[in-house]
Amino acid sequence: MSESSSPLEPSAASAGGPACCPIAPAEIDASCRLPLVVIFLCAAVWLVLGSAFELVASLKFHAPGFLADAAWLTYGRVRPAATNCLLYGFCMPAGLGVALWLLARLGRTRLAGPGLAAIGAGCWNLGVAAGVGGILAGGSTGFENLEMPSYAARLVFLGYLMIVVWAVLTFHHRRERRLFVSQWFLFVALFWFPWIGSTADLLLLTFRVRGIAQAVIAWWYTDNLLVVWLGLVGLGAVFYFVPKLTGRELQSRYLALLTFWMLILFGSWGGIPASAPVPAWLPVSSAVATGLGVVGVVAVALNVYGTLDGQCSKLMSHPSLQFIGFGVVAFVIGGLMSAAGALSEVSHVTQFTWFTVARGLVNSYGFFVMVMFGAIYYIVPQLVGLEFPSAKLVRAHFWTAAAGSLLVVVPLAAGGIVQGFKLQDANIPFSDVAHSTLPFLRASTTGDLLIALGHLMFLGNLAGLVVRYYRARAVSAWAAATAEIKPAEVSP
Amino acid sequence: MNYGPLVFLAAFFALATSWCGFVLTPQLQIGRLPQAHTVGGAASTYPVARPGLAQQGMEVYRANGCAACHSQQVGQTGTVLEIALTEAGTNQPATIAALLTLAEGSTDHAPALSLLAPVPSAPSNSTNATILAGLPRAFLRSSTREAANAAIKTLDATSAKAQLWIVPVGPDLARGWGERRSVAEDYLFDRTVMPGSQRVGPDLANLGARLPDANWHLRHLYAPRLEVKGSVMPPYRFLFEKRKIKDRQSPEALALPGDLAPGDGYEIVPTQAAQALVAYLTDLHADAPLFNAPMTRPATAEATTSTNAPAAPGTASTNAAPTHAAAP
Numbered sequence: 178m179s180e181s182s183s184p185l186e187p188s189a190a191s192a193g194g195p196a197c198c199p200i201a202p203a204e205i206d207a208s209c210r211l212p213l214v215v216i217f218l219c220a221a222v223w224l225v226l227g228s229a230f231e232l233v234a235s236l237k238f239h240a241p242g243f244l245a246d247a248a249w250l251t252y253g254r255v256r257p258a259a260t261n262c263l264l265y266g267f268c269m270p271a272g273l274g275v276a277l278w279l280l281a282r283l284g285r286t287r288l289a290g291p292g293l294a295a296i297g298a299g300c301w302n303l304g305v306a307a308g309v310g311g312i313l314a315g316g317s318t319g320f321e322n323l324e325m326p327s328y329a330a331r332l333v334f335l336g337y338l339m340i341v342v343w344a345v346l347t348f349h350h351r352r353e354r355r356l357f358v359s360q361w362f363l364f365v366a367l368f369w370f371p372w373i374g375s376t377a378d379l380l381l382l383t384f385r386v387r388g389i390a391q392a393v394i395a396w397w398y399t400d401n402l403l404v405v406w407l408g409l410v411g412l413g414a415v416f417y418f419v420p421k422l423t424g425r426e427l428q429s430r431y432l433a434l435l436t437f438w439m440l441i442l443f444g445s446w447g448g449i450p451a452s453a454p455v456p457a458w459l460p461v462s463s464a465v466a467t468g469l470g471v472v473g474v475v476a477v478a479l480n481v482y483g484t485l486d487g488q489c490s491k492l493m494s495h496p497s498l499q500f501i502g503f504g505v506v507a508f509v510i511g512g513l514m515s516a517a518g519a520l521s522e523v524s525h526v527t528q529f530t531w532f533t534v535a536r537g538l539v540n541s542y543g544f545f546v547m548v549m550f551g552a553i554y555y556i557v558p559q560l561v562g563l564e565f566p567s568a569k570l571v572r573a574h575f576w577t578a579a580a581g582s583l584l585v586v587v588p589l590a591a592g593g594i595v596q597g598f599k600l601q602d603a604n605i606p607f608s609d610v611a612h613s614t615l616p617f618l619r620a621s622t623t624g625d626l627l628i629a630l631g632h633l634m635f636l637g638n639l640a641g642l643v644v645r646y647y648r649a650r651a652v653s654a655w656a657a658a659t660a661e662i663k664p665a666e667v668s669p
Numbered sequence: 670m671n672y673g674p675l676v677f678l679a680a681f682f683a684l685a686t687s688w689c690g691f692v693l694t695p696q697l698q699i700g701r702l703p704q705a706h707t708v709g710g711a712a713s714t715y716p717v718a719r720p721g722l723a724q725q726g727m728e729v730y731r732a733n734g735c736a737a738c739h740s741q742q743v744g745q746t747g748t749v750l751e752i753a754l755t756e757a758g759t760n761q762p763a764t765i766a767a768l769l770t771l772a773e774g775s776t777d778h779a780p781a782l783s784l785l786a787p788v789p790s791a792p793s794n795s796t797n798a799t800i801l802a803g804l805p806r807a808f809l810r811s812s813t814r815e816a817a818n819a820a821i822k823t824l825d826a827t828s829a830k831a832q833l834w835i836v837p838v839g840p841d842l843a844r845g846w847g848e849r850r851s852v853a854e855d856y857l858f859d860r861t862v863m864p865g866s867q868r869v870g871p872d873l874a875n876l877g878a879r880l881p882d883a884n885w886h887l888r889h890l891y892a893p894r895l896e897v898k899g900s901v902m903p904p905y906r907f908l909f910e911k912r913k914i915k916d917r918q919s920p921e922a923l924a925l926p927g928d929l930a931p932g933d934g935y936e937i938v939p940t941q942a943a944q945a946l947v948a949y950l951t952d953l954h955a956d957a958p959l960f961n962a963p964m965t966r967p968a969t970a971e972a973t974t975s976t977n978a979p980a981a982p983g984t985a986s987t988n989a990a991p992t993h994a995a996a997p
Contacts (some may be wrong), residue, residue: 235905243894245903252903253734315732317847319861324734347773356672364673365680372684389853390700391862397691401684443679445687452850454742456698462690517886528869529740598866603843607871611901614869 179262181345181437191285194294202287202353212294212340214643216274217553219302220239221636222279224265224307228629230259235625238618249313259325264402266305269370269539270298271549272410273340276363278556280418283352283360286326290343293390297339304332320381320395322402327382334374336383341367353643358433362413365441366406373401389455400448403537404470404515407545408440408508412477412619414552415505419484422498423554425493428483432476447515451524467519474512483507496571500551503579507543514539514590531614532593535586542628548579550635559641561646570638577631584624707957709965715957717859719949726949729942731861732907740865741874741953743847744837748819748963751807758828760855769825771809771820807834834965847875848956849964855955870902876953884923886947887939892929908943911935 190370234256236243246252281288288294308325310316316326318585344367348360356667377398380386412433446466449459472621485491491503514536517523527533556569558564565571592614599610704714719727730736752771787973796832811817815952817833837849851874865872873981880886885896893900909923914936921944922936931937939947958964 217789235732241903243903246906247908248733251733251905251907253737254732255735257734314803317732317734319731319736319863321866338830355839356676361672361676368677369680369684372688376688380696385860386696386700387858388702389700389856389862389864390695392856392864393695394701397687401687438679441683442686445683448692450866452742452744454855455695455853459691459695492951529866531755531867533866543808583833598869603840608897608899611869612899615901646903 178662182538199505200287201378202282202559205281205287206559206562208279210291210292212288212559213274213278213342213461213556214293216277216340217557218271218639218643219298220267220271220274221463221632221639223262223302223305223576224632225629226638227262227266227276228632230255230262230517232622232625232629234259235618235622238615239622240483246666248315254313254315257317257321258309259321259344261305261309261312264323264541265308266302267496268545268549269337270301271553272366272407272545273337274298275414275552275556276366276410276547277340277344277347278560279359279413279433280347280351283353283357283417284347285353286347286350289346289350294340297336297343299336300339301333301336304329305332305334307332314529318382320377320391322399323381323395323652327378329412330374330382331542334371334378337370337374341371345552346380348598358427358430358437359413359417361434362409362435365437366409368414369401369409370378373398373406390452392447393459395452396453396575401445403541404447405440405444407541408444409437410503411508411545411548412436412440414480414548415477415481415501415508416553418497418501418548418555419505422495422501423485425484425486429446430478432480432483436473436476436480439470443467443469443473448590450528451521452528464519464521464524468516471512471516474509474516475503477512478509496568496575497551497555499572499575500547500554500578503575504544504551507547507582508538511536511544526597527628528597529600530593530596531589531617532597535589535593538582538586538589543586545635547578550574550599551636553639558640561640561642563646565638566641566645567638574631574634574638577593577627577634581624581627581631584627586618586624588617590625592621609635672767674735692875696775698830702853702857704857705854705957706960708960708963713957715854715858715959719952720946722948723952724860724949726945726947726952727860729908729946731863731951736863738865738867738869738902739871739873740868741843741872741955742851742864743839743849743872743874743955744839745842745850747839748835748837750811750814751834751836752809752811752817752820752824753805753807753832753834754824754829755805755832756805756830758830760828763827764824764829767823767829771823805832805834810836832965835963837962837964841872842869845879846872848878849958849962851955852959852962854959854961873950873953874955877951878954878956881951883947883951886942887952888923888925890939890946891923891937891945893923895926895929905943909939910940911937943957 233244233250234252237245237252245252248254277294304325308329311326311329312324317324318326318330324332345364348364348367375392380394381391381398385391416427416433442467447463447470449455449463451460451464453460482489489502492498518533518536520529523667529535554565594612596610596615599605599613611628700929704716706712707715718724754764754768796872809820809821821831821833829911839850841847842849851864855874856864889902890905892904911931912935914934918936919937919938923939925931925937958965
């Protein structure tokens with residue numbers, strides 16, 4: 178196999194392609210600077226907004242009347258607003274930003290169309306703003322994870338295309354022809370979303386299908402977005418950063434490709450809940466595919482463990498690695514939770530409970546968001562050539578995020594199991610079931626608070642870095658503009 | 670080596686199979702589902718389109734994200750066969766003897782014996798005439814068709830008449846959330862299908878049958894704890910309007926007790942949105958017996974709820990009248 182198994186910096190031997198004049202990494206970073214700064218900064222703002230909405234939603238379990246008299250702050254609007262801020266405000270653009278940078282770096286080529294990609298990011302964020310505003314105003318579509326009204330969803334979709342076309346061109350123009358596994362994951366993710374997004378938009382919002390087929394398509398979309406898209410981008414980053422930051426080779430390219438195949442072949446068949454009022458073959462095949470997906474999860478665990486050579490303490494050596502290591506562990510736990518949920522004995526208890534929410538959070542927050550934090554903490558200093566204003570704040574963010582996500586997920590999962598067993602016993606009145614989950618939900622509020630605190634630290638640090646960089650540039654530009662002109666320079 | 674096109678084709682293939690499996694096939698199979706015919710009793714088509722106001726109410730339900738806390742899908746763990754006595758017949762002592770024999774053979778005696786409720790002190794003295802109240806009523810559960818048929822034969826021999834009822838069971842149904850599992854047909858005419866994934870609140874699939882009182886719903890939306898003690902549902906007061914009473918109180922005004930009542934000269938009236946939402950909630954019915962979700966709905970409502978609930982006095986149907994007369 179002639180494929181490279183390491184993302185380490187250019188070896189002279191890699192000149193299989195037309196590497197007439199290798200482009201320095203700094204030059205590649207400079208080409209990525211504008212779009213990535215726009216993308217990451219906006220994403221951080223959505224993260225803070227999202228956790229504010231999440232806190233409001235969470236506080237309603239302490240007092241149902243809290244902020245209940247304003248229509249736009251009712252639970253059924255704030256909760257989807259929070260998830261949409263997280264998913265479309267942070268996860269997807271951050272993933273795209275990381276993908277742009279990785280494709281440029283791994284292809285050893287400049288980012289194509291950086292300015293236009295930044296405009297695409299603007300379009301995306303405009304769409305998310307319209308979408309979140311639309312949800313709060315009561316324009317939700319009613320489909321889970323697809324709540325943004327159609328006008329906003331189309332802006333978001335357009336923004337996605339405007340960013341991704343440059344990612345594909347960058348991939349096409351790569352000077353390093355040999356592919357690293359991360360590129361497999363990222364490249365496939367790029368075009369996965371246009372397909373699922375357009376299907377969902379056309380069949381659910383534009384030309385509505387009839388009856389419960391709507392729900393089936395919504396479940397299919399959700400699964401392909403949350404499991405496959407987030408999985409592809411997140412794992413693409415993991416397989417790049419873990420070897421890179423530990424200075425080792427990825428243990429097995431074949432294990433990584435096994436993960437890739439399992440994810441796109443079986444991950445895309447999940448998502449139909451066992452309870453769904455649809456013909457039985459749908460939930461059954463979904464459960465089988467989810468169960469098989471565990472092979473890919475185990476392959477990730479083995480691969481990362483092998484790459485670290487069993488020395489997991491190495492994950493603590495670099496702040497970015499801490500986040501990414503946490504993400505890998507969460508990915509494995511989330512995968513095992515999903516596989517367990519595929520068993521009908523388990524899904525019988527966990528369906529309709531907070532356990533499914535906890536499982537979703539392990540995947541989307543514990544895995545994906547944490548990996549993105551790690552990647553952004555590594556990438557942005559490279560882009561601007563400066564270190565983060567406060568390294569302490571980065572470490573503090575890790576600990577608040579780690580503790581916060583544990584404090585959200587563990588109570589929700591435990592509460593969900595209690596809720597599930599009580600729901601199965603018809604002798605327990607429903608109000609008792611609802612009340613038994615309240616202590617768990619209230620405990621998870623502390624986790625939400627910690628997470629929100631971490632997001633503020635992240636935004637502060639990132640904004641501080643960007644401001645510092647652009648101020649330095651403005652100062653030097655001002656100095657250059659106002660510099661005294663020496664007579665020698667104006668002489669003919 | 671350039672694997673780019675290969676990767677693209679691989680992903681294209683994977684997503685195309687998934688799309689065919691979970692988008693195209695379901696659309697072909699259930700997306701074009703016709704109206705179904707109900708089974709048993711008078712056949713009719715199901716479902717029927719919701720009234721206009723209820724359709725508007727569904728938009729209120731969607732806009733306010735009610736589905737974040739309420740599912741609209743009930744499950745069942747299986748079905749059981751119940752044997753119901755529909756007519757006591759003319760030879761009552763034989764009927765009672767047969768009932769007692771059947772009761773002894775079953776694990777749960779109570780339903781069968783409750784048919785003989787007026788003389789619980791001497792159920793073994795079967796030759797004494799007793800009252801068979803509340804017919805038709807199920808008195809025996811059977812898991813197999815053979816056992817059920819045998820029981821019916823035993824009763825038929827005594828000139829009594831018995832029927833076989835199909836009764837779906839499961840925790841959701843035992844909570845009274847529905848009478849059978851939800852099926853694809855239930856959602857056929859909904860503009861937006863919101864089956865929900867969370868049960869922070871109870872399931873609403875069959876809410877209209879369970880709680881048909883519109884005023885209950887309005888009061889519950891305004892102040893949930895007024896109707897459900899300790900409810901965790903937030904109040905939806907933005908769906909109501911506080912206004913000054915002009916000439917006389919509006920007939921729509923909510924009757925609110927104590928500190929919830931608006932000040933003197935004021936009244937709380939539901940807005941159009943609240944009226945529509947309540948019309949939708951009371952229109953939620955998923956209880957038609959269908960071929961793929963069979964169930965038997967007995968003629969009297971009381972008999973459907975539970976087999977082991979004691980018959981309320983005065984619920985005896987007209988079928989029971991001759992029995993009363995026959996009692997000495």
